[in-house]
Amino acid sequence: MRFIPVTCEEQAEMLRVVGADTVDDLFVDVPAAARLGRPLALPDPLGEVELAAHLEDLASADSHAGSVVSLLGGGCYDHYVPAIVDAVVSKPAFFTAYTPYQPEVSQGTLQAVYEYQSMICALTGMDVANASMYDGASAFAEAALMAARVTRRHQVVVSAAVHPEWRETLATYVGAGVLDILTCPMSDGVTDAAALRDLVDDRTAAVLAASPTFYGALDDLEALAGIAHDAGALLVAGTNPILLGVLEPPAAYGADIVVGEGQPLGNPQSFGGPGLGIFACRQEHLRQMPGRVAGRTTDVDGRTGFVLTFSTREQHIRREKATSNICSNHALNALAAGVYLSAVGREGLAGIGRACVAKAHYLESRLVETGRFERVFSAPFAHEFALRYTGDVAVMQARLLERGFFAGLDLGRFRAEDVGRVLFAVTEKRTRAQLDRFVAEVNAL
Amino acid sequence: MSAPTREPLTGTLIFERGAPESRCVESPALDVPDVSLSDVLSGRQRTEPPVLPHVTEVEIARHYERLASANFGVDSGFYPLGSCTMKYNPKIDEWACRLPGFAGLHPYQPPATVQGALELMWELQEALAEIAGLPAVTLQPAAGAHGELTGLLAIRAYHTANGDPRARVLVPDSAHGTNPATVAMCGYEVVQVPSDERGGVDVAALNTLLDTDVAAIMLTNPNTLGLFDENILEITAAVHAVGALAYCDGANLNAILGKSRPGDMGFDALHINLHKTFATPHGGGGPGSGPVAVSDALAPYLPGPVVARAADGVFSLVTPERSIGRVRSFVGNFGVLVRAYAYIRAVGGSGLTEVAEQAVLSANYLKELLRDVWPLPYDRVCKHEFVLSGGRMRKQTGVRTLDVAKRLLDYGIHPPTIYFPLIVEEALMIEPTETESKETLDRFAGVLRTIAAEAAEDAGLLQGAPYSTPVRRLDEAAAVKRPDLAWVPPEGAPG
Numbered sequence: 011m012r013f014i015p016v017t018c019e020e021q022a023e024m025l026r027v028v029g030a031d032t033v034d035d036l037f038v039d040v041p042a043a044a045r046l047g048r049p050l051a052l053p054d055p056l057g058e059v060e061l062a063a064h065l066e067d068l069a070s071a072d073s074h075a076g077s078v079v080s081l082l083g084g085g086c087y088d089h090y091v092p093a094i095v096d097a098v099v100s101k102p103a104f105f106t107a108y109t110p111y112q113p114e115v116s117q118g119t120l121q122a123v124y125e126y127q128s129m130i131c132a133l134t135g136m137d138v139a140n141a142s143m144y145d146g147a148s149a150f151a152e153a154a155l156m157a158a159r160v161t162r163r164h165q166v167v168v169s170a171a172v173h174p175e176w177r178e179t180l181a182t183y184v185g186a187g188v189l190d191i192l193t194c195p196m197s198d199g200v201t202d203a204a205a206l207r208d209l210v211d212d213r214t215a216a217v218l219a220a221s222p223t224f225y226g227a228l229d230d231l232e233a234l235a236g237i238a239h240d241a242g243a244l245l246v247a248g249t250n251p252i253l254l255g256v257l258e259p260p261a262a263y264g265a266d267i268v269v270g271e272g273q274p275l276g277n278p279q280s281f282g283g284p285g286l287g288i289f290a291c292r293q294e295h296l297r298q299m300p301g302r303v304a305g306r307t308t309d310v311d312g313r314t315g316f317v318l319t320f321s322t323r324e325q326h327i328r329r330e331k332a333t334s335n336i337c338s339n340h341a342l343n344a345l346a347a348g349v350y351l352s353a354v355g356r357e358g359l360a361g362i363g364r365a366c367v368a369k370a371h372y373l374e375s376r377l378v379e380t381g382r383f384e385r386v387f388s389a390p391f392a393h394e395f396a397l398r399y400t401g402d403v404a405v406m407q408a409r410l411l412e413r414g415f416f417a418g419l420d421l422g423r424f425r426a427e428d429v430g431r432v433l434f435a436v437t438e439k440r441t442r443a444q445l446d447r448f449v450a451e452v453n454a455l
Numbered sequence: 456m457s458a459p460t461r462e463p464l465t466g467t468l469i470f471e472r473g474a475p476e477s478r479c480v481e482s483p484a485l486d487v488p489d490v491s492l493s494d495v496l497s498g499r500q501r502t503e504p505p506v507l508p509h510v511t512e513v514e515i516a517r518h519y520e521r522l523a524s525a526n527f528g529v530d531s532g533f534y535p536l537g538s539c540t541m542k543y544n545p546k547i548d549e550w551a552c553r554l555p556g557f558a559g560l561h562p563y564q565p566p567a568t569v570q571g572a573l574e575l576m577w578e579l580q581e582a583l584a585e586i587a588g589l590p591a592v593t594l595q596p597a598a599g600a601h602g603e604l605t606g607l608l609a610i611r612a613y614h615t616a617n618g619d620p621r622a623r624v625l626v627p628d629s630a631h632g633t634n635p636a637t638v639a640m641c642g643y644e645v646v647q648v649p650s651d652e653r654g655g656v657d658v659a660a661l662n663t664l665l666d667t668d669v670a671a672i673m674l675t676n677p678n679t680l681g682l683f684d685e686n687i688l689e690i691t692a693a694v695h696a697v698g699a700l701a702y703c704d705g706a707n708l709n710a711i712l713g714k715s716r717p718g719d720m721g722f723d724a725l726h727i728n729l730h731k732t733f734a735t736p737h738g739g740g741g742p743g744s745g746p747v748a749v750s751d752a753l754a755p756y757l758p759g760p761v762v763a764r765a766a767d768g769v770f771s772l773v774t775p776e777r778s779i780g781r782v783r784s785f786v787g788n789f790g791v792l793v794r795a796y797a798y799i800r801a802v803g804g805s806g807l808t809e810v811a812e813q814a815v816l817s818a819n820y821l822k823e824l825l826r827d828v829w830p831l832p833y834d835r836v837c838k839h840e841f842v843l844s845g846g847r848m849r850k851q852t853g854v855r856t857l858d859v860a861k862r863l864l865d866y867g868i869h870p871p872t873i874y875f876p877l878i879v880e881e882a883l884m885i886e887p888t889e890t891e892s893k894e895t896l897d898r899f900a901g902v903l904r905t906i907a908a909e910a911a912e913d914a915g916l917l918q919g920a921p922y923s924t925p926v927r928r929l930d931e932a933a934a935v936k937r938p939d940l941a942w943v944p945p946e947g948a949p950g
């Protein structure tokens with residue numbers, strides 16, 4: 011395929027205008043030793059028909075949420091995506107636009123961002139939300155950096171119950187020695203609050219936790235906020251936005267910065283990306299917030315309009331003094347989240363949350379009843395839970411995959427202490443029939 | 456008789472549409488026993504429902520259609536936004552990333568069930584390595600700036616392993632803001648390198664700044680003036696001579712595809728913006744994808760996982776031995792990787808070279824059509840873009856580059872990048888890309904000439920522009936003075 015509309019004749023005319031004999035004359039500034047001087051060793055072009063067939067071949071080599079019943083979670087979930095979501099994000103005026111630097115011709119993007127920010131504030135209970143970050147993990151790391159700027163302290167305490175990939179991302183982000191990280195042990199699938207109290211002091215910029223935790227358990231954010239605030243530190247709370255129709259928002263427990271992975275809100279799993287990073291904070295900390303933010307204002311004729319604002323925080327104005335280097339974000343995924351939340355609305359979100367919770371609790375008790383799984387934690391959970399398998403996890407998962415199930419996430423791959431434990435996630439898409447069939451297959455193991 | 460009026464396209468929020476009883480998608484009927492939320496959540500259930508819209512599907516469809524009509528994308532018209540490579544986004548790529556065997560994959564599925572996805576990623580790694588002239592690639596970074604962070608952290612880890620992370624990173628004064636911001640995030644001090652009168656790095660100045668405390672230089676080549684640095688080999692050699700490494704911001708790779716490779720220029724690391732060079736859409740600000748290609752020396756430090764291919768053709772995810780760690784969850788912006796891979800296979804190796812040639816020819820052509828109207832601060836052959844200065848126009852007419860940009864909107868054209876790079880007064884940075892016809896380029900030049908004539912005749916006309924857009928100039932000062940960053944329901948509104 012070729013996406014160049016200029017004809018050969020026109021090329022000749024253009025070369026004449028620029029005073030060049032050949033296109034290569036336009037590359038005279040490239041030193042000879044830096045020229046490739048041979049064709050790229052890449053395949054020949056494909057026509058659209060051949061390309062489509064090739065891509066379908068690749069995709070059909072995979073099993074996916076449509077062909078296997080998935081009980082996988084751990085930060086990426088098989089929720090239903092309403093048809094209207096893709097209809098909106100497929101509009102070329104949205105997806106082919108750049109960052110809304112010219113607000114007069116970007117009101118669609120800007121208003122959608124403002125609406126998204128409003129919905130994230132409504133969900134989390136926070137005052138302000140940014141226009142999105144890359145994902146939950148990078149938002150988590152940026153929250154630690156922001157807390158350090160707010161408190162002018164250089165140490166954070168992170169709960170061991172947080173997603174290991176979030177913690178690893180945090181460690182990478184601050185790996186240059188910009189922050190010290192202490193890890194607070196967990197107990198019963200949540201942060202060990204007693205241990206936390208001993209770790210937090212007047213050097214602590216923030217306590218970093220999440221509820222639900224990586225293990226699906228609900229952490230005691232109120233206690234964690236109390237410990238953080240007593241020491242003059244902030245509480246950074248990770249959340250799963252799709253549960254915020256049924257879970258009390260992090261703001262109610264005193265969280266200062268709320269982050270989360272927004273994929274569950276209308277974005278396909280897509281092998282883990284692109285999702286979006288949710289980032290929300292208190293108004294008083296706005297000037298330390300990373301990322302773009304849209305605000306409502308008026309135009310010269312008094313009409314309501316939207317702009318990117320508080321840009322003096324950002325790299326294109328402040329360069330090395332910026333709050334972050336982030337430039338491109340995940341605007342289209344945030345648009346999907348906004349459409350999703352509009353489509354399900356207040357009642358839909360609460361109903362989806364309730365369905366996830368009820369189905370997860372149903373499956374949990376049925377699995378424990380089989381005698382092949384045992385409870386490991388007693389903390390309350392929402393739609394994701396960890397159980398110990400009494401046999402070999404890999405063998406169990408392989409057998410159940412043959413029977414058409416992704417039988418949860420083997421936690422042993424993340425932490426030695428978790429060998430033998432499996433994390434199950436249940437979304438509103440799972441039917442009782444699927445769950446019963448799964449339990450029957452477990453019984454037949 | 457009053458004139459018929461249309462409802463404005465934007466301004467009315469989705470929250471203000473619909474009615475309390477309106478519904479679109481409802482949760483599925485519960486087919487398992489219901490639970491008491493206060494019991495199972497131990498009292499952590501929500502007490503006040505979040506204020507979300509109440510709308511029907513038709514209201515959502517209309518709402519976003521109106522918003523879309525108030526937006527401008529590549530499909531709307533010419534979008535010569537310098538440094539952003541706003542080329543056409545092929546529709547087949549959109550179809551491909553939505554295939555269930557791609558969009559429906561969970562990142563923790565067993566590797567045997569995602570061999571198609573891993574093969575695609577591996578092929579993309581290989582293709583990008585060939586294009587970059589650098590052997591190892593990570594697809595994990597989510598955008599250009601994220602790639603910068605990844606590359607610079609890998610460089611830091613490399614120096615640290617050699618006994619000293621070093622203290623400073625050199626960044627030219629023409630660099631994009633993400634470069635110095637990244638340097639600061641990596642715990643380094645930014646040292647600015649001046650440009651010379653030909654628009655390249657001032658080599659004499661560079662040599663005085665180089666010492667064994669310099670960890671790296673971050674260069675964009677072609678640079679943000681659209682100029683290829685003629686001294687690039689000398690520069691990277693001087694950098695290496697003090698034991699420092701050379702990082703290339705690959706934002707401008709579109710100009711040199713198949714013509715010259717950063718690895719062959721002496722760079723040790725490069726990030727590639729798939730959302731620029733490889734035709735994946737910008738999405739109104741993202742998602743992008745910023746793979747990083749590095750030399751053998753830096754390869755062990757890349758974030759994991761990367762895709763490996765065993766002798767038997769089986770693909771797996773592996774973490775490099777001395778990895779800096781991951782920079783995000785999961786494997787990368789896979790949906791964007793699918794689009795970029797589809798694009799590379801569509802145009803093929805020969806097509807990529809043709810892309811660079813046409814992008815450069817189109818930019819040079821436009822430059823010739825415009826150089827007598829706006830001064831060209833660096834007069835030499837350009838690559839994929841060029842920068843004009845609005846300084847003279849401002850002096851002579853009072854019309855600023857901002858006014859020219861706003862006036863372009865009235866002609867249905869997206870303005871170029873303005874006020875960047877910082878070293879050009881009243882900069883207009885124009886990048887036509889290869890996907891525009893000669894007719895479009897000619898019309899654009901004609902419109903800019905008309906605008907220049909308007910500026911000379913009636914500065915106020917431009918200073919008041921735009922006139923025909925859904926909204927006109929917005930009060931940005933008020934947006935900061937009275938921050939309104941989220942909608943709150945009016946008091947007493949029905950819940």
Ligand SMILES: Cc1ncc(COP(=O)(O)O)c(C=O)c1O
Pocket residue numbers: 336337338538539598599600601631633634675679704706707728743745
């Ligand atoms: C030269 C240059 N470097 C870096 C970036 C940042 O890239 P991203 O927005 O993908 O993070 C840009 C984006 O406009 C750029 O033009």
